Amino acid sequence: MAKLFATEAAGRIVDRCVQLHGARALQRGHLLEHLYRDVRAPRIYEGASEVQRTIIAREILGRTNR
Ligand SMILES: Cc1cc2nc3c(=O)[nH]c(=O)nc-3n(C[C@H](O)[C@H](O)[C@H](O)COP(=O)(O)OP(=O)(O)OC[C@H]3O[C@@H](n4cnc5c(N)ncnc54)[C@H](O)[C@@H]3O)c2cc1C
Structure with a gap:
């Protein structure tokens, strides 16, 4: 989340x-x-922003479904 926020x-x-x-x-x-x-x-390397958003969304949605 920090990487996505800082690079964007x-x-x-x-x-x-x-x-x-x-x-x-x-x-x-x-x-x-x-x-x-x-x-x-x-914004591209070490996890492109779009991929980061997908990972973060999965993590957040996963948490709420538990
Ligand atoms: C300056 C620089 C240094 C680098 N250094 C290294 C290094 O030291 N070691 C190393 O291994 N690699 C390195 N890389 C490569 C870097 O890791 C890749 O560029 C990065 O993983 C993205 O892969 P790609 O360029 O093939 O883009 P792609 O994976 O082809 O992505 C292209 C676009 O599609 C989007 N996209 C891809 N998949 C999805 C998805 N599932 N959902 C939504 N959007 C998606 C991406 O966000 C991006 O905008 C470096 C790149 C740069 C620019």
Whole structure:
């Protein structure tokens, strides 16, 4: 749950920062350009977000059915 929350939040936050700073944020060498690429991969590896949601939902639903 922590991994899903943190990686999705990081993606949203950096995306908003890029929007706020405009085209300059996408120039090579800009910190946000680096972060924009950096925060994308963790939503895929070590359990993609969609798969994490399925696992969490199964766990929660499993608990309520016990
Ligand atoms: C930067 C980076 C580093 C990596 N390092 C390593 C490493 O060190 N060791 C290693 O073993 N692997 C590594 N990987 C691979 C990583 O584990 C896989 O990319 C990851 O498991 C997802 O598999 P996939 O890319 O084949 O995507 P797929 O499994 O093909 O998934 C593609 C899309 O479909 C979605 N999807 C898949 N199954 C379901 C489902 N059942 N329900 C809903 N949606 C689904 C996924 O969420 C994703 O959005 C790395 C990947 C990256 C990007």
